Amino acid sequence: QKEVEQDPGPLSVPEGAIVSLNCTYSNSAFQYFMWYRQYSRKGPELLMYTYSSGNKEDGRFTAQVDKSSKYISLFIRDSQPSDSATYLCAMTRISNSGYALNFGKGTSLLVTP
Amino acid sequence: ETGVTQTPRHLVMGMTNKKSLKCEQHLGHNAMYWYKQSAKKPLELMFVYSLEERVENNSVPSRFSPECPNSSHLFLHLHTLQPEDSALYLCASSQSFKGTGNTIYFGEGSWLTVV
Numbered sequence: 001q002k003e004v005e006q007d008p009g010p011l012s013v014p015e016g017a018i019v020s021l022n023c024t025y026s027n028s029a030f031q032y033f034m035w036y037r038q039y040s041r042k043g044p045e046l047l048m049y050t051y052s053s054g055n056k057e058d059g060r061f062t063a064q065v066d067k068s069s070k071y072i073s074l075f076i077r078d079s080q081p082s083d084s085a086t087y088l089c090a091m092t093r094i095s096n097s098g099y100a101l102n103f104g105k106g107t108s109l110l111v112t113p
Numbered sequence: 114e115t116g117v118t119q120t121p122r123h124l125v126m127g128m129t130n131k132k133s134l135k136c137e138q139h140l141g142h143n144a145m146y147w148y149k150q151s152a153k154k155p156l157e158l159m160f161v162y163s164l165e166e167r168v169e170n171n172s173v174p175s176r177f178s179p180e181c182p183n184s185s186h187l188f189l190h191l192h193t194l195q196p197e198d199s200a201l202y203l204c205a206s207s208q209s210f211k212g213t214g215n216t217i218y219f220g221e222g223s224w225l226t227v228v
Contacts, residue, residue, distance in 0.1 A: 008153070021174070034216065043117075043154075043203055043219035088156070098208075101168060101217060103156040 003027050004024055005103025015113050019076040023089035023104045026070065030102070033065050036088040038106065044088055048074070051094075060075045079111045116140045117220035119204050125226045126194065134189040134223045136204030144210040145187040146217060147179060149199040162187060162211040194227045201225075 006023045013019055021035075028099045032051055034043035048063045050056045062075040072091070074081055086106040093099045117138045126189055127133050138141040138145060147159040161169035162181040176198075178190040201224055 004155070028165055036219075041222075041224070042120075043221045046216065046218060085181045100158045100161060105153065 004089065004091060004104045006105055009037045010108040010110055012110045013079055013111060014080060015079060015111055017079050017111070019079050019083070019109060019111075021042050021074040021076075021087050021089075021107050021109070023069055023072050023091075025072075025091060025102075027093075027102075028067075028070065029093045030070075030091040031094045032092050033063070033072050034101070035061075035063055036090060038086045038088060040085075047087075060073040079113050081111050084110050116218050117204055117206055119202075119220040119223050121223060122221065125228060126191065127228055128194060128196070131190070131192045132193075133191065134202055134204075134225075136189075136220055137205075138185055138187075138206040138220075138222075139205055140208075140218060141199040142206035142208050143184055143220075144183070144207045145181060146205040146207075148166045148188050148203040148205060148219075149188065150203055152220070155201070159189075163211060168210060191225070194225075196202075196227050199226045 005044050034049040035047045037047050038044040048058055050063050053065050053067045060077045064073040086108045088106045089104040090101040092101045117162040119136045144163045146161050149157045149159055159173045160179040165181045176194055178191050180188040199223045203222045207217040209222050
């Protein structure tokens with residue numbers, strides 16, 4: 001079983017829709033969760049990060065973590081065509097030994113006008 | 114100017130060539146990374162340097178050779194690559210590789226095509 005599972009999509013929604021992007025994971029030691037956005041032919045850009053279960057909001061974006069279910073989500077409200085990109089989830093343990101991030105494959109999102 | 118800059122952005126090389134990818138970070142970070150991104154696959158971590166010391170090498174073939182002369186610069190030397198090595202190579206940096214400092218920031222990537 002892969003440590004991080006993410007549906008690659010593509011996901012197509014009309015402008016203004018609420019988008020829900022999800023990842024599941026198998027390692028209960030993961031404590032630190034991130035979402036990256038990657039436009040075509042560009043490097044990934046950090047959107048949000050969170051350490052704890054629950055919700056974290058930033059503008060139109062909400063990151064949700066449910067550690068009991070090993071499930072994280074990114075919600076995008078009032079989606080715009082400029083949100084069309086691939087969204088990558090990433091997670092890791094927090095340790096003084098040092099651990100690299102584990103990434104999902106990314107979900108391709110298309111927001112149509 | 115972005116925090117992590119990579120050159121060249123595009124590279125086409127033959128299988129017998131030797132070339133290098135360059136990365137520079139302007140964020141004052143202590144850890145730097147090379148990732149490989151291929152279609153339909155998750156990002157693959159290749160190398161990690163923390164305070165200029167290599168701390169992770171994920172079974173990467175020896176035709177890829179990293180170099181970290183200081184905490185701001187990272188190179189990936191390429192030699193006798195194969196067509197399956199064609200991919201986007203991403204450099205990244207983080208404040209540290211340990212504790213809560215390992216949120217990484219990526220460069221724009223170098224698109225490599227091996228012919």
